[in-house]
Amino acid sequence: xxxxxxxxxxxxxxxxxxxxxxxxxxxxxxxxxxxxxxxxxxxxxxxxxxxxxxxxxxxxxxxxxxxxxxxxxxxxxxxxxxxxxxxxxxxxxxxxxxxxxxxxxxxxxxxxxxxxxxxxxxxxxxxxxxxxxxxxxxxxxxxxxxxxxxxx
Ligand SMILES: CC(C)(COP(=O)(O)OP(=O)(O)OC[C@H]1O[C@@H](n2cnc3c(N)ncnc32)[C@H](O)[C@@H]1OP(=O)(O)O)[C@@H](O)C(=O)NCCC(=O)NCCS
Numbered sequence: 001x002x003x004x005x006x007x008x009x010x011x012x013x014x015x016x017x018x019x020x021x022x023x024x025x026x027x028x029x030x031x032x033x034x035x036x037x038x039x040x041x042x043x044x045x046x047x048x049x050x051x052x053x054x055x056x057x058x059x060x061x062x063x064x065x066x067x068x069x070x071x072x073x074x075x076x077x078x079x080x081x082x083x084x085x086x087x088x089x090x091x092x093x094x095x096x097x098x099x100x101x102x103x104x105x106x107x108x109x110x111x112x113x114x115x116x117x118x119x120x121x122x123x124x125x126x127x128x129x130x131x132x133x134x135x136x137x138x139x140x141x142x143x144x145x146x147x148x149x150x151x152x
Contacts, residue, residue, distance in 0.1 A: 002094065004086070006054070007051055007053050007082075007085075007087065008051070008053075009049060009051050009090060009091065009094055010049070010050055010052065011047065011049045011094060011098060016043055016057065016060065017057040018036070018040055018043065019036075020056065020057045021039055021043065021050075021057065021060050021075075022040075025075060025077075026039075028075075028077060030075075030112075031075065033141040034141040035141070042075070045064070046062045046063055046064050047063040047071075047100060048060065049061045049091045049094050051082075051087050053082065058078060058081075058087070059077065059079065059082065059087045059088065060075060060077055060091075061073065061075065061076045062074050062075040062076075063098075065101065068103070068104070069105045069106075070105060070106050070108075071106075072108045072109065073109040074110075076088060076114075088114075088117055089117065089120065089121070092117070092118070093121070095121075107123070109123060
């Protein structure tokens with residue numbers, strides 16, 4: 001555990017608080033309606049960093065990775081009342097310094113509007129976007145009948 005004022009941070013999977021993470025992600029713009037079991041499995045299979053205050057998780061980031069060639073950063077959030085205190089930047093520094101994320105060939109992310117945050121931590125716009133392809137299902141977590149979330 002690292003500390004920043006009253007806040008602590010952890011990259012240990014067992015420290016991540018599934019219920020609180022699901023509570024945020026299921027109302028986020030990119031994973032609205034995601035079921036608890038999917039969040040549990042995603043945490044189980046990822047490198048996760050959390051920020052905590054008085055034992056409660058207030059921020060989260062998840063890296064999907066083989067821990068040697070490739071990583072994909074996603075599910076980054078800080079709860080509303082804790083924003084603007086450098087907590088997301090702190091999580092980014094922890095992730096960029098993590099021993100399992102060194103020497104990667106490619107580290108990707110997708111964002112709707114937080115480019116500036118990530119730019120400060122080494123990310124840049126994809127040079128040749130035409131070289132990247134995807135299979136995207138924007139209505140994956142949506143209740144039937146609801147309009148699809150815009151996604152990142
Ligand atoms: C984005 C988010 C994680 C930032 O968390 P935070 O702890 O407030 O961020 P920090 O205090 O470390 O500051 C981040 C810096 O990035 C900047 N920034 C750039 N884009 C931003 C954005 N879309 N939202 C918030 N900050 C942004 C901030 O202005 C700040 O710069 P400053 O220190 O010069 O003011 C938080 O606002 C959040 O949870 N937003 C909703 C979920 C989300 O959009 N997550 C990102 C998905 S890709």
